[in-house]
Amino acid sequence: MLGALLVMSITVGHAQNLKDGPLKIERTKDNEVMNISTERQPLTAEKLWKLARVSGERVTPDGKELIYGVAHYNFETNSAERNLFSIPVKGGSPKQLTTEQGSESILDITAQGEIIYLYKGDIWKMQSDGSQKAKLTETEGKLADVKLSPDKKHILYSKSVLVNPFHSPDKYKDLPKSDVYVYDDLDYRHWDSFNDGRYTHPFVASYADGKLGEPVDLLEGKPYYSPQAPFGGAEDFAWSPDSKAVLYVAKKKAGKEYALSTNTDIYRYDLASGQVSNLTEGMNGYDTHPDFSPVGNRLAWLSMKKDGFEADKNDIILQDQNGKVRLNLTAHWDETVNAFTWSKDGKKIYFTAPVKGTIQLFEVLVPANLANKSLPRINQLTEGEFDVTGIVGEYDGGLVVTSTRLTRAAEIYRYDFKTRYLLPITTENEEAYAHIAETKVKGRFTKATDGQDLFSWVVYPPNFDPSKKYPTLLYCQGGPQSAVSQFYSLRWNLQLIASQGYIVIAPNRRGMPGWGVQWNEDISGDWGGQPIRDYLSAIDDLCTESYIDTARLGAIGASYGGYSVFMLAGVHEGRFKTFISHCGLFDMTSWYGTTEELFFANQDLGGPYWDAANEKTYTDFNPITYVEKWNAPIMVIQGGKDFRVPIGQGLEAFQAAQLRGIKSRLVYLPEENHWVLSGHNAQVWQREFFRWLDETL
Template identity: 85%
Template sequence: MTYTKNMLGALLVMSITTLGHAQNSKDVPQRIKRTKNTEVVNISSDRKALTAEDLWKLGRVSGERLTPDGKNLIYGVAQYSFETNAAERNLFVVPIKGGNPTPLTTEAGSETILEINSQGEIIYLYKGDLWKMQADGAQKTKLTDTEGKLSDVKLSPDKKHILYSKSVLVNAVHSPDKYQDLPKSDVYVYDDLAFRHWDSFNDGRFTHPFVASYADGKLGEGIDLLEGKPYYSPQAPFGGAEDFAWSPDSKAILYVAKKKAGKEYALSTNTDIYHYDLASGQVSNLTEGMNGYDTHPSFSPVGNRLAWLSMKTDGYEADKNDIILKDDGDKIRLNLTAHWDETVNAFTWSRDGKKIYFTAPVKGTVQLFEVQVPNKLTTKGLPKITQISEGEFDITGIVGEYDGGLVVTSTRLTRAAEVYRYDFKSRELSAITTVNDDAYAHIAETPVKGRFTKATDGQDLFSWVVYPPDFDPTKKYPTLLYCQGGPQSAVTQFYSLRWNLQLIASQGYIVIAPNRRGMPGWGVKWNEDISGDWGGQPIRDYLSAIDDLSTESYVDTARLGAVGASYGGYSVFMLAGVHEGRFKSFISHCGLFNMTSWYGTTEELFFANKDLGGPYWDSANEQTYTAFNPIKHIEKWDAPIMVIQGGKDFRVPIGQGLEAFQAAQLRGIKSRLVYLPEENHWVLSGHNAQVWQREFFRWLAETL
């Protein structure tokens, strides 16, 4: 459902985009100027249309960090191999003001940088151990040789201790652990909920933070900070090293945990940030009384202040995300963004500790913002929040600050991620990496345009519209309504390896992607309005958007389709029963079809309780399980539908897809089931993704 916080890292690999024409990455993306439905400019090209194979051959660029002098960038590039069906990631260094990159690593396996020391040496994690290399990648030296692999490592500032995570057996729920004389048995026994999550069953093992002394490449015995309790830290299933932090004096550790188990765990989002004193072993809760998600603790460069991200409401995973500030030793917790009508994605401190930079969705993009940190924490006169970037692009991450600007990662709907300089004075992006320039030089452009529609309640509804290469407004094109998942995740300038709107348009389709009710970037109320109203205004928004676009002469209204995944898949199932003849084809991936059986089988019940209102046996939720339940509209299904379902999807379990396909088959509707037994809510295997794309376009060719 909604993917927030630590899930975002994984989502950026599988689903993110941008806007505008597919320019060379050295070009500066233009600032957004929103006008009412201007004409699409046709840009002819003799370059070839993007294919699924091309998409997976692109380098996947990530910014690691800046060198201490702020002059060089270390970044990673993962390259997928069709032969091995895996991606290999290596590190490079390049001057941020321009120059040729230098490879730092070429060995098989991924490296993660932990720090760059005062001598310029790079300390990194490789195959579960610490390594060291020179600034140019030379003289690689293994520092540790541990029996178990180290994960989520954070070195203490004084370099005397290591904080890391390790899986610990807490509850014997799997039969080989419970009955050791039956090692070949495979039985799970549960007495409570939270017995499975995302794509795996709880085997009684929990990831815990450990701290150990470190000297001359030797680790001392690790201390379990959760003392064998049935809690996860980092958070499951997507948490990482961002859930850990060292105090600047190396005397204390911060870690994020939801200290709940069973039903309480499944019903709550209340994570807290805990302070562990290294000398005494005492633990205190820094976020006591704050009942939603509290994550990403980060000390200021000076070290006297702590900031973190916080949601207010327990059980509401898509609540407004705020930046909280606390002085060391002070009980006052100041919400820096309480007065601001949007939600924060991620933040970083300025080098002098006087500002915090952050990213947030705004009007169909993700942009940079800054907030001044007050000298004294007080709720009077909260600091001004300023948007400092504007353009038809997403800022997907902040790598670091240099003299005069920030180094960031950025995408567009027609451009995969690269690393850029963002200059504070010119307010422009300049490319540092150009990993995929050669590939895009041979890929045909797909024009992208913003469009406003009046929704049924009179509100302005914004959509991105992506057009085929060599778009000719005198011709007619089949057109697809893209339905976003979440439901409270934004449609911005993302770039995806699966739901790639550029790829879909490249096959000759117009794609419209509305910012319907429930998406961040248009105010907190707009984002919240979808909860409890899944089949109401958001579905009307989708119909308004496609009806408005259908007034254009170049849209072939006899060849309209609707596609989407997760809540987008639910939307497809709903639209199939209420579209009144608009659509000729549907594709639903891991969509919710029967809200009653879904409530009875999904794992994160806090989400179901918030967005559906609660269980099906509560009469107060009748509308959710009747009018807003796709299964109740099956008698009106009248168009071909393809159902895609992952076998290891426990968020939207397999029964949802099977029920929908079986219903369509028994009603005599042309339908197809694409079953991926080893995939979860996403499609992570490259070969499986190729099959996914081929079946996707084969279905559209047959039905549109």
């Protein structure tokens, strides 16, 4: 894939119905109610990066305390520091547990309240109040993706293994200062790094008194990745409830087969015998996130059907403990699952999924008899203009979740089963938002050219006055099958853009999840067709409003959104005055020849350019075809380490604009990949973004 909170003044202690979205309380860090400043200032890029980054870790076994992480970015060091905190789930003051430099992640919380965590590649423990920190392991190679066995006698973790000497210092030991890569097959590079012949493998070892026994490489030195590259983690591992076996996710393919396939499987390794079995044999798409029920009688995982289709419908699969009966729990449901977790009693599964421009929380009962094949009803638990971005855990009476809005960064909430309210647990950014001017968000429906209803989010500037006219930006989402929801980004932040005086419209065009499986699939093979017409329909409809300055329209986007910008630049027929494309696909022919995940290109483009059946993709749907019609300024942003949309795409587009005499600018980030990860680089990105709009719009 081209690589996710409305404010209201209330009295402290009041709950908020989910249709109004997550709660916002104005109070000081001492928990005192404070007046909302009438002199709020617009959000800036600097303020955005100073916001706390909140993430959930674990709910204690008794359900009373939440352990969570908070990261703060430091402009001087150009890095973020993350520490752990605890707070009562049902209300109270936070307590900081760690202050050491470096990030910690929770591995386990014992029944006695001890917190077992990973820090700088070793296992540590501390008391529930953060005291008595003690290092439990001292390993030569740092541990990663750690999972402790339920009986605490074994450890499952990952480390890098040299399998193929693709890099010359490994191939020719007498030439240690050489820097040459030699390949005879594909998978020579992925995401932002060349394959040096090292693969991440799962290892299992005995664990006692902080000492590890002799580790066993579960992939036996083969050229396979587990966790999956480049973004897989500990969620690709699981222990059986009896601690006698481990599960791991792997795509046991190499070279061209690896680049052309999404067929990951879930493998079971038996500790006693060393035997490996494939639990998902015959299931051809992604099979990921294995997780046993708390009582151990069921295994669940996420599964896609089609090999090569990375944005296929994601279903929850259940299997009994003997592996003889299997049930697709969401087969009858016309949406796709993001992530899931078991209820404490194992009788339900809770999950998140996109729906109608948001991401919401759902539940489904687990059938007592999987062989019955009768599929239970799926219930939507939350509804409102917000995203439920993750499920942290369960407490007595509800769930702990993370949530965002287009105007609010992530915080942690508790969802009450009885009241169906979301109530805030963390309020890390309240004080900051008390001084930031509000940006109104509204949903809007448009009739697309084929008569379908097309939904968009529209974000308005602070102090919006409908009697005035505003420059307006069409936001084009990447993916292409990524949801435009109530997300909150450090780069493509629609609140930040609107805060500079622009109206922003973000359509849920064809290809986005949350509007049914067919809507999501309709973009494949039709990149430059209906999705582009959807974008034009959305902006044309918004332009019927008197407050839109139709002489000052712009189109912006990244990845597929960047492709959309390049396409629109050639077919917009004078609508737009300026364009900004980040890591956009410009020439589909050269892109097919240089991108790395070919399964994606084959699914979404139809296949290679030398196949006559795909001619339309490389002509009618190819932005380079329309360069002669470019007539408006365009800024091109390109990462030097972007192998998904390689550097040639941005350079070709900029060079074409320059040679055609069109005002254009290249923003080249040599050390960035498909994203912008450095804080300082992100600040430059934002400054150049708004400088361009100031000049051209």
